[in-house]
Amino acid sequence: MKGWLYLLPAIFFLGVFMVYPLVDVFIYSFEEGYNSASQTFFGVGGYNYSYVLHDPYFLQALKNTFLLVVITVPVSTLIALLISLGLTSITKLRDLYQTIFFLPYVTNTLAIGLVFMILFKKTPYSDGMVNMLLNVFGAGSVDFIDGPYWAKMTVLCIYTIWVVLPFKILILTSALLSVNQDYYNAARVDGTSKFRIFMRITLPMISPSIFYLVITGFIGAFKAYSDAVALFGTDLNAAGMNTIVGYVYDMLYGDSGGYPSYAAAAALILFVIVLTITCINMLIRRKHVYI
Numbered sequence: 001m002k003g004w005l006y007l008l009p010a011i012f013f014l015g016v017f018m019v020y021p022l023v024d025v026f027i028y029s030f031e032e033g034y035n036s037a038s039q040t041f042f043g044v045g046g047y048n049y050s051y052v053l054h055d056p057y058f059l060q061a062l063k064n065t066f067l068l069v070v071i072t073v074p075v076s077t078l079i080a081l082l083i084s085l086g087l088t089s090i091t092k093l094r095d096l097y098q099t100i101f102f103l104p105y106v107t108n109t110l111a112i113g114l115v116f117m118i119l120f121k122k123t124p125y126s127d128g129m130v131n132m133l134l135n136v137f138g139a140g141s142v143d144f145i146d147g148p149y150w151a152k153m154t155v156l157c158i159y160t161i162w163v164v165l166p167f168k169i170l171i172l173t174s175a176l177l178s179v180n181q182d183y184y185n186a187a188r189v190d191g192t193s194k195f196r197i198f199m200r201i202t203l204p205m206i207s208p209s210i211f212y213l214v215i216t217g218f219i220g221a222f223k224a225y226s227d228a229v230a231l232f233g234t235d236l237n238a239a240g241m242n243t244i245v246g247y248v249y250d251m252l253y254g255d256s257g258g259y260p261s262y263a264a265a266a267a268l269i270l271f272v273i274v275l276t277i278t279c280i281n282m283l284i285r286r287k288h289v290y291i
Helices: 002-028 049-055 056-088 096-107 109-120 129-136 149-177 181-189 195-221 226-232 244-252 260-288
Strands: none
Touching: 002 244, 002 260, 049 056, 049 260, 056 096, 056 149, 056 195, 056 244, 096 149, 109 149, 109 226, 149 195, 149 226, 181 195, 195 260, 244 260
């Protein structure tokens, strides 16, 4: 009984601010023609889901989100692992380097987005620093912000990777430093190669941290919105760079606003996608994560 009393405040807040809104959104998603002002609707059914799944703006947002997830999660995790291995292999100035790598995490994402926009955006006065570097190597200038789709997606992926790297480096560096050195000493005595030590000792020992970063990375990438706004402005549909969360926001408050039922349906679709991928990762965890 004492344990339940300790948990009661947390259960209360979770119920009020998480469970109840989720149930409410589920109900809204089936109320056709719901009007938030008058709290009325003219029918109940699956039309909202049908509309959202056939809406070209939602399909574009779904495509953008999946590309962002598939590209940024594995690439950012791999780069973070390589940097963490480098940080743990040095002794002098390690804390300084860790602080430098962590600085982007405490910087406002919109501020970072403005810097990226200046680096990549072509203007009447300048092609941007990135295009200047491309010109040095003989490549032509590319309009990364207002140009072709592949260029805009490239910038968004680079920006997303840059934003999430510091946190992943921090987690992986801590995991690497916590590995018991006795395993390494025993492997060196047996003449084991560095690659085999990494594959047979390091990777299994830090696999829980990697799994944690992959799961949170998937969830974070599926919820991406501010990253795209920072680079391409608030009218993401016009830029062709909207995300699922951006689509939900537009249906509630944007230029397409006033359709909470469609927003609820899109939010539930996102919830099902994230839940499914999380469950798949949990199944993979049983076979490939060392506990």
